[in-house]
Amino acid sequence: MRCELPEWIQIGCTLGFAAASWGTGLTSRPIPVRRRWIVTALAAFAVIAIAIAHLCAPFLSRDSFLVFLDLLTIALFLIPYWQTGQFFLAPNPRIQSRLEDFDRWLLPGVSSHSGTERNPIGFMLEMAYLSCYPSGAARSPRRLRRWTEG
Amino acid sequence: MSAERSREANKGRLFNRWILKHGSIHAISFPATHVASAFAIAFFLLHYSFWIGTVFLVIATLISLGAVIGRYHYALDVLMRAVTAFLVFLASYRYLPPL
Numbered sequence: 001m002r003c004e005l006p007e008w009i010q011i012g013c014t015l016g017f018a019a020a021s022w023g024t025g026l027t028s029r030p031i032p033v034r035r036r037w038i039v040t041a042l043a044a045f046a047v048i049a050i051a052i053a054h055l056c057a058p059f060l061s062r063d064s065f066l067v068f069l070d071l072l073t074i075a076l077f078l079i080p081y082w083q084t085g086q087f088f089l090a091p092n093p094r095i096q097s098r099l100e101d102f103d104r105w106l107l108p109g110v111s112s113h114s115g116t117e118r119n120p121i122g123f124m125l126e127m128a129y130l131s132c133y134p135s136g137a138a139r140s141p142r143r144l145r146r147w148t149e150g
Numbered sequence: 151m152s153a154e155r156s157r158e159a160n161k162g163r164l165f166n167r168w169i170l171k172h173g174s175i176h177a178i179s180f181p182a183t184h185v186a187s188a189f190a191i192a193f194f195l196l197h198y199s200f201w202i203g204t205v206f207l208v209i210a211t212l213i214s215l216g217a218v219i220g221r222y223h224y225a226l227d228v229l230m231r232a233v234t235a236f237l238v239f240l241a242s243y244r245y246l247p248p249l
Contacts, residue, residue, distance in 0.1 A: 078173070081183060085175025099224040106225050107218065116220050118160045126162025129216030130169075131209060132184040 004066070006073045007050050014043035017083040024087070035086040046079045163220065170222070182227040188213045189235035197239075197246055 003011070021039035024030045053072050057065050116122030170176075188210035196203025214232065217223040 077187070082175060085177050088175065088177030091177075099226055103218075103225050116160060116163055116216075122219075123160045123162045125212070125216040125219050126160060126166055127216075128209070128212035129184060129220055129222065130162060130166055132188055132213050 003050070003054070004069060007069065010073060010076055010079075011047055011050060013080050014046040014083065017080060018043035021083075021086065029089065031087055031089070039083045039086045042079050042083050046076050049076060166220065166222070182214075182217055182223040182231040184217055185210070185214050185223070185228045186231040186235050189232045190238060193236060193239035194246070197243070 018040045021031060021036040024036070049072065053069060056068070060068060116125050188206070192203055192206035192210045194203075195206050210232075214228045218225050218228050
C-alpha cells in the first residue's frame with residue numbers, strides 16, 4: 001500500500017530537519033556534530049518505522065491498516081519536536097522579557113505565580129494539560145470515520 | 151523541583167513536571183505543541199462531527215488554560231498556536247476527505 005499524505009509529511013519534515021542540521025555547518029552558528037547525528041538518527045527512526053508499518057499492510061484489513069497509520073503518525077509526532085530541540089543553543093533574554101511583560105499585562109494575577117495551586121482547580125488544570133497525550137490517540141480521523149459510519 | 155516546592159505542588163503538576171523532565175527538549179516554549187495539536191484536531195473533528203468536535207474544542211481550551219496558568223507556556227505562545235491551528239485548518243479545508 002502506498003504512503004498516505006500524513007506519512008509523506010512526516011518523512012519530509014524529519015529528513016528536512018536532518019538536512020538542516022548538517023546545513024548549519026555552513027553557517028556562522030553551527031550546532032555540535034553530536035546533535036546533528038541525533039537529528040539524523042531521529043529522522044532515520046521515523047522513516048524506518050513508517051516503512052515497517054507498511055510491511056504490515058498485507059496482514060491487516062484496509063481500514064485497520066489506515067487507523068494503524070493514524071496512530072503511528074501520532075506516535076511519531078514527537079520526532080520533529082525532539083529534532084528541533086537539538087537546534088536550540090541559548091534563550092533570547094530580550095524576547096523572554098517581552099513575553100513576560102505581555103503576560104503581566106494580560107494576566108497579572110497568573111503571571112505572578114509559579115504554577116497551579118494545590119487545590120481542585122489547580123489539579124483539574126494540570127490534568128487538562130496532561131490530557132493532550134491520551135486524547136491524541138483518540139483523534140484518529142479514520143477511526144472517527146469508522147465510528148460515525150457505524 | 152526542590153523538595154519544598156514539591157510538597158506545595160498538586161499531584162497533577164508533579165506528574166506533568168516528571169514528563170517534561172524526561173521527555174521535553176528543555177528549550178523553547180514556542181510553539182505550544184500541546185495547544186497547537188489540541189486545537190488542530192478539534193477543528194478537524196468539528197468538520198466531521200459537531201458534538202465530538204465540540205468536546206475536543208473544550209478539551210483544547212482547558213489544555214490552553216492549563217498551559218498558561220501552570221506556567222508551562224507564555225500566553226502569547228498559546229494564542230499564536232491557537233490562531234496558527236485555525237489558519238492551517240482553513241488552508242487545508244478543501245483537501246479534507248469527505249465523510
